[in-house]
Amino acid sequence: MSRDRLCLLPILLWTLAAGVITLSDASSSPLYRLLVLPLVLFFPGYSLTAAIFPSPQTRYADPFPPQDRSDPVLRFVLVTGTQISVLIVQGLLLHLTPLGITDRTSTLLLAGITLLSGTAALFRSPGQKNHPSARLTVQIRPRIVLYGTLAILLVLAAFILAARGMQQSISPDLTQLWILPVEGAGGGQFQVHIRSLEQHPQQYRLQVWASGRLVEEWPSINLSPGESWSAGIIISPEASAQVEALLFRAGSGSIYRRVHHVLP
Amino acid sequence: MISMQPPETCLGLRPVVNHRLGLPEVSLFSGLGLLLISWGNVRSRSGADGQLLFWTGLLLILFPTVWRLLQPQVDRKERALLLALLSLSLYLVKMLHSPLLFTFHDELVHWKTAQDIQISGRLFQPNPLIPTSPLFPGLEIITAAIASASGLSTFAAGILTISIGKVLLVLALFLFYEKISASSYLASLAVLFYTANPSFLFFDAQFSYESLALPLAAFILLLVVRDPRSRAAPGRFAVTLLAILALTVTHHLTAYALVFLLGLIILLAPFQRLFYRAYLQLCSRFPGTVKQWIKKLSIPVADPHLSPAQPSPQVHHLSVLLLTLCSLGWLLSVASFTLSYITPYMSGAFLELLQMIVGEATGRHLFRSFSGHAAPVYEMILGYASVAMILAGCVLGLLKVYRLRFNNLALALSLAVAAYPFSLLFRLTYWGSEASNRASAHLFISAAFVLAIAAGTACRPLTRLRTAVLSSLFCLVFTGQVIIGWPLWARLPGPYLVSADMRSIDGESLAASAWAETVLGAGQRFSSDRVNTLLLGTYGGQRAVTVINDGILVAPVFFATELGSPEKAILSAAQVEYLLVDSRLSSGLPMTEVYFERGEPGGYRHRSPFDPAALAKFDEVPAASRIYDSGAIRIYDLRELYNEP
Numbered sequence: 001m002s003r004d005r006l007c008l009l010p011i012l013l014w015t016l017a018a019g020v021i022t023l024s025d026a027s028s029s030p031l032y033r034l035l036v037l038p039l040v041l042f043f044p045g046y047s048l049t050a051a052i053f054p055s056p057q058t059r060y061a062d063p064f065p066p067q068d069r070s071d072p073v074l075r076f077v078l079v080t081g082t083q084i085s086v087l088i089v090q091g092l093l094l095h096l097t098p099l100g101i102t103d104r105t106s107t108l109l110l111a112g113i114t115l116l117s118g119t120a121a122l123f124r125s126p127g128q129k130n131h132p133s134a135r136l137t138v139q140i141r142p143r144i145v146l147y148g149t150l151a152i153l154l155v156l157a158a159f160i161l162a163a164r165g166m167q168q169s170i171s172p173d174l175t176q177l178w179i180l181p182v183e184g185a186g187g188g189q190f191q192v193h194i195r196s197l198e199q200h201p202q203q204y205r206l207q208v209w210a211s212g213r214l215v216e217e218w219p220s221i222n223l224s225p226g227e228s229w230s231a232g233i234i235i236s237p238e239a240s241a242q243v244e245a246l247l248f249r250a251g252s253g254s255i256y257r258r259v260h261h262v263l264p
Numbered sequence: 265m266i267s268m269q270p271p272e273t274c275l276g277l278r279p280v281v282n283h284r285l286g287l288p289e290v291s292l293f294s295g296l297g298l299l300l301i302s303w304g305n306v307r308s309r310s311g312a313d314g315q316l317l318f319w320t321g322l323l324l325i326l327f328p329t330v331w332r333l334l335q336p337q338v339d340r341k342e343r344a345l346l347l348a349l350l351s352l353s354l355y356l357v358k359m360l361h362s363p364l365l366f367t368f369h370d371e372l373v374h375w376k377t378a379q380d381i382q383i384s385g386r387l388f389q390p391n392p393l394i395p396t397s398p399l400f401p402g403l404e405i406i407t408a409a410i411a412s413a414s415g416l417s418t419f420a421a422g423i424l425t426i427s428i429g430k431v432l433l434v435l436a437l438f439l440f441y442e443k444i445s446a447s448s449y450l451a452s453l454a455v456l457f458y459t460a461n462p463s464f465l466f467f468d469a470q471f472s473y474e475s476l477a478l479p480l481a482a483f484i485l486l487l488v489v490r491d492p493r494s495r496a497a498p499g500r501f502a503v504t505l506l507a508i509l510a511l512t513v514t515h516h517l518t519a520y521a522l523v524f525l526l527g528l529i530i531l532l533a534p535f536q537r538l539f540y541r542a543y544l545q546l547c548s549r550f551p552g553t554v555k556q557w558i559k560k561l562s563i564p565v566a567d568p569h570l571s572p573a574q575p576s577p578q579v580h581h582l583s584v585l586l587l588t589l590c591s592l593g594w595l596l597s598v599a600s601f602t603l604s605y606i607t608p609y610m611s612g613a614f615l616e617l618l619q620m621i622v623g624e625a626t627g628r629h630l631f632r633s634f635s636g637h638a639a640p641v642y643e644m645i646l647g648y649a650s651v652a653m654i655l656a657g658c659v660l661g662l663l664k665v666y667r668l669r670f671n672n673l674a675l676a677l678s679l680a681v682a683a684y685p686f687s688l689l690f691r692l693t694y695w696g697s698e699a700s701n702r703a704s705a706h707l708f709i710s711a712a713f714v715l716a717i718a719a720g721t722a723c724r725p726l727t728r729l730r731t732a733v734l735s736s737l738f739c740l741v742f743t744g745q746v747i748i749g750w751p752l753w754a755r756l757p758g759p760y761l762v763s764a765d766m767r768s769i770d771g772e773s774l775a776a777s778a779w780a781e782t783v784l785g786a787g788q789r790f791s792s793d794r795v796n797t798l799l800l801g802t803y804g805g806q807r808a809v810t811v812i813n814d815g816i817l818v819a820p821v822f823f824a825t826e827l828g829s830p831e832k833a834i835l836s837a838a839q840v841e842y843l844l845v846d847s848r849l850s851s852g853l854p855m856t857e858v859y860f861e862r863g864e865p866g867g868y869r870h871r872s873p874f875d876p877a878a879l880a881k882f883d884e885v886p887a888a889s890r891i892y893d894s895g896a897i898r899i900y901d902l903r904e905l906y907n908e909p
Contacts, residue, residue: 033415040413052499073344073435080432081483082503084406084476085510091387091405092513100385101405103412147288154295155356158302162360165306169757170364172771176779178892178899197775241886247893261889262904 005122008050011043012118019111022104036103039110045083047118053078054124086113172197175204175223177247177257187237187264192245193230196223203250208233210240220250237263287342287349290328294353297324302360308756318756322746323739325353330735333452336726340448344438347455351434354459355427358469361757365419367766370472372802373397378404378418379802382411388598392813393801399599402514403476422471429479430469434459436482441713443489443577444674447720454716460742461708462749468705477515478705481522483507485709488526488583489673504583512590516602519591521706525680526584532676533579539666539675577673605812613696617689627692633751633857636871643747650744653737655685658711661718678717680710694868701749753855762873763854768795776844776897777804784842791818791835792844793859796897800844809838811861819864825878827885836906843882843900850876 018035026032090109094101175196182189196202201224208216221229235243240263247257297320304317329350332338338346362368366375373394380389381404391398398404403425411421434455442451458464468475487504511519532539595602619625631639631647639647658681665678684707690696719734726734746755753764761767777799780788786805791797801808811817816838821831822845849859850873858867859874882888882900887907892899 036413040409077436085506087406088402088510095387102385106409144288147292151291151295154299158298162302162305163363165309166364169309170771172775174894176894257893259890259893
């Protein structure tokens with residue numbers, strides 16, 4: 001049996017299963033992901049390539065000579081290039097339909113392409129054995145295994161190192177203070193929020209001022225990293241045009257954060 | 265496939281047998297190189313110098329690969345694997361720069377487009393950050409499909425997409441060059457030189473439409489170049505058409521560049537006889553010593569694959585016509601906005617070049633930013649040396665191409681290299697420098713071929729020393745091109761820098777954009793500086809107000825020392841609801857030359873940091889509420905401003 005036939009049969013069965021599970025509305029299950037992912041990454045490109053550029057020694061001539069088509073490098077390029085092109089064009093086509101691009105429509109269209117082209121490839125393939133050069137033989141030697149494993153480990157170490165470094169640099173080390181009017185409560189009602197994104201527990205002091213007058217004060221607010229705090233304030237709109245909240249860190253007289261809001 | 269004799273018999277090379285350095289060893293060196301680069305990144309993030317580790321790591325990836333590819337006895341499968349390994353290793357260099365989320369400017373823009381497709385199930389959702397991005401949604405369609413099917417994040421799906429594209433690019437180019445040169449040895453060297461283009465390491469490795477369009481273009485190149493003896497094959501034409509459609513909707517410039525390249529090849533191919541005569545006449549006018557030198561360098565090669573009996577591959581004209589029609593059709597019917605996006609850069613660059621020629625303009629200083637940042641001397645030397653070596657290699661390669669009487673397609677492709685030095689002229693202009701940089705990814709398709717001919721046939725016999733010299737020279741070219749293509753501050757991650765794209769994205773900016781989405785809700789009209797606008801418009805889910813989309817430049821509002829009527833009029837016209845002010849803008853000059861957008865007051869001419877008083881003025885505006893404060897970043901609610909009498 002030719003390599004194409006050998007691969008196409010399980011691919012077609014897999015695609016059928018993916019189509020059925022898509023129609024059965026089990027789109028969040030791990031089995032669904034397992035079945036559908038090859039449709040996005042590989043199957044349509046492979047089956048289309050098999051249909052259009054069948055294995056060597058067929059009666060269908062095309063500009064890639066038969067010995068070319070048995071080349072694994074060329075086959076990889078043809079399958080991958082076709083797969084990428086199919087994915088893009090199917091997205092365009094789905095956009096033009098009222099159905100739009102969804103997980104389900106995309107999967108079903110890709111399954112349809114795979115089934116059609118795969119079936120065509122089965123009929124085109126004469127069932128002869130491939131040219132020996134078509135076989136991608138990999139000789140597993142201890143040296144390859146050892147160096148390959150070491151290389152993968154080094155890359156993993158590099159990734160972990162880089163990821164940890166980036167995680168540290170994008171982790172905020174700050175405190176957020178914000179003030180917003182209470183929705184639907186009318187003028188004069190505000191909510192003040194503090195969120196600590198500091199690396200260590202912090203103690204704060206919060207003052208609320210209106211028209212140069214201290215309206216309210218919370219002398220000690222303790223927040224651990226990631227914790228939030230909020231409080232409501234009511235200010236008479238007639239008494240002031242603006243409300244201001246000042247945040248201090250414990251033991252410091254200078255303003256750490258400041259927000260203000262105009263009264264409607 | 266073109267059956268390869270051991271190249272030493274073809275090219276008169278004596279094999280430098282080195283069994284200790286094969287693919288497994290090269291992969292180990294690459295892994296080690298990546299670890300060093302990662303270490304360099306970590307050091308750089310903490311403010312220490314990571315440059316030495318970065319360059320050492322890069323050389324550990326490059327040198328063994330080049331050394332191995334220069335070995336004549338390496339078979340073509342190993343060559344293909346080495347190129348795939350190199351491509352992935354170089355992609356990982358970029359990935360290690362930001363392994364957890366997209367931080368490059370264009371990446372964020374395309375991330376938004378991909379997200380919009382996933383959420384809405386429709387293409388062409390407006391993207392105010394770069395409105396052309398949704399008009400060319402090829403990359404995002406694939407990313408969205410992979411993300412939906414796999415359950416991966418858009419970031420992870422994007423990484424997977426670009427990785428596949430990178431391998432496809434080098435292998436498709438390898439097959440294309442092999443088809444033209446009939447030599448896997450020369451083809452692998454050509455791909456190697458292609459990876460040395462200034463955009464390969466960073467710009468074309470980011471999650472951006474050009475990064476996927478280039479592999480598609482290489483795939484089309486492979487499909488449209490065919491053996492003239494082959495019969496018409498509708499199936500192959502169908503695949504070519506699919507690829508053409510895919511490229512058309514993926515990236516504008518790559519499609520146009522491919523039309524240009526293929527058109528040039530088609531136009532030049534019939535005139536090869538004339539060009540060859542001209543070459544002979546030129547050679548006859550050289551003085552004797554130069555002639556001898558050329559002759560010595562251009563020893564006729566007894567390569568059976570280069571024999572005149574082999575038919576010259578041809579470009580399929582109908583496919584090129586279709587590519588042209590599709591690109592133009594898409595541009596005029598769907599993506600006409602692209603014209604207004606590209607035209608200012610193109611016309612500005614040509615105008616500036618003309619002004620320079622007639623002495624009306626001075627042009628820009630190379631290796632020096634407008635705001636005065638100068639590259640270190642060693643970088644300047646490497647950059648100039650790299651360009652000089654490429655130019656010299658192109659001349660040498662071109663002579664050899666003619667001397668060797670390659671097929672017409674090879675000759676035509678080689679002549680297209682003339683566009684490369686022309687593109688370098690635009691580096692001297694303010695408007696064209698970026699375009700020149702970006703064009704290199706396309707121009708190197710022909711330049712790499714010519715350089716491979718020069719390198720592949722120059723040093724014979726290929727001794728161990730000459731292999732080492734050639735490998736070193738390639739590394740020098742590569743590093744020089746990286747220096748030219750990507751600024752020093754962007755090469756490695758590090759502490760905050762003003763208006764420096766990935767270097768300006770830190771915890772505080774990300775926290776502010778996340779806060780905006782969580783607390784204010786998505787879709788509020790926001791205006792801010794370059795980087796915070798980008799973050800708000802993407803990770804923050806806000807409606808960023810930009811001049812490219814809204815036609816109103818809000819930047820003068822930030823630069824003004826007080827918020828007067830003109831500034832209020834701008835804000836009102838742009839319907840800005842919220843302003844995000846980052847006080848760190850006043851801590852330095854903008855690395856990207858602008859604090860906000862092209863066209864801002866003093867843009868590309870900033871000599872002093874942003875005025876802190878200008879940023880603080882919003883606190884004095886009675887109708888502006890300072891609703892958020894995280895230290896450096898403040899957010900103002902301006903909606904009451906428009907209710908003022």
